[in-house]
Amino acid sequence: MRRKGILNVKLSRAISEMGHDDIMLVTDAGFQMAHDERVIDLALVPGVPDLFTVLKAIRGEMWVEEFAMIADAKENNPYAWNGVSAIFPDAKAGTKPNEWFHGACYQNAKYIVRTGAWMPWGNVALVSGIPVQEWFANTGAPVPASWEERHRLNVEHGLDGVE
Incomplete structure (x- = not known):
C-alpha cells in the first residue's frame, strides 16, 4: 500500500502517463462530458472532493507548466481564480473562452478529472511541464533562453528541483 500521494489508481496512472505539453482538464461537477476511458470521475457528493483539494494532490505529483481557466472566472469567480493561482504560483496563468474548454480542450485533453466542485467556472486546463533545471542539466550548457521565464x-x- 502507498504511504502517501494520490491513492486513486486511475489518477495516479494518468499523471504518470502525462508528457510535456499534454493537457489534463480538471472540471467542476457540472461539466458536460461523455464518460469515456479518459474520464476520472472523483465526484462523490456536491463539493466533495473540492477543486482545490484535487489540484493540490495533482500539484504534488505533476509538473504543471501552465494553466488556463474560463475567461469569465477571473471576474465572476475570483475565489477559484485566486485559489488556482496560489496552488500553481510557478505556472503561467491564462484564460480561454468557455467554448475552448468544451471544444478543443475537451477533445485534446489526455485526461479529464471530474471533481465534486459545486461552483461556476470551476474548470482548469493543466498543461504538463518539465523540471527545467534538471531537464537541461545533462546538456552541460545553461538553460536555453527560450526556457528562462519558466526556469525563473x-x-x-x-521549485527548481523535484520536491
Missing part, C-alpha cells in the same frame, strides 16, 4: 518561475517559487 521555478526558482522564484522554490
